[in-house]
Amino acid sequence: MALHKGSCHCGKVAYEVETDLEQVIECNCSICSRRGYLLTFVPRGALNVLRGEEDLTTYTFNTHTIHHRFCSTCGAATFGEGKQPTGEATAAINVRCLETVNLSDIKPIPFNGRDR
Numbered sequence: 001m002a003l004h005k006g007s008c009h010c011g012k013v014a015y016e017v018e019t020d021l022e023q024v025i026e027c028n029c030s031i032c033s034r035r036g037y038l039l040t041f042v043p044r045g046a047l048n049v050l051r052g053e054e055d056l057t058t059y060t061f062n063t064h065t066i067h068h069r070f071c072s073t074c075g076a077a078t079f080g081e082g083k084q085p086t087g088e089a090t091a092a093i094n095v096r097c098l099e100t101v102n103l104s105d106i107k108p109i110p111f112n113g114r115d116r
Contacts, residue, residue: 001018002019003017003018004099005100006078007076008055008070009075010074010076012051012073013049014052015048017047017079017098024038024109026111027112028111028112032113041090041093042093043091044089056072057070057072065082066081066082066092067081067082068080078093080092
């Protein structure tokens with residue numbers, strides 16, 4: 001596990017998350033493919049919003065169980081929040097918003113969310 005810093009494009013929203021980035025998911029569902037998400041999932045307690053909670057806007061669709069959070073100023077989609085099937089609170093971190101991650105070092109795992 002490593003502590004990663006992340007932010008939106010304009011910097012109003014900043015957070016840190018503890019994750020190992022061993023499993024980065026590239027989902028082909030409608031929102032993930034349109035927004036270009038690369039996601040890693042962590043328990044919600046591993047995500048700490050440092051600033052800008054009030055600048056986050058939430059978008060939900062379909063079953064309205066995932067709260068897609070994005071900056072209301074620049075529109076960067078930083079993370080999402082939801083629950084595991086077990087009921088545990090979880091966060092889906094957009095790896096593209098993590099500051100020190102070299103995306104060429106990551107081999108995403110394809111996930112077929114389109115047919116779910």
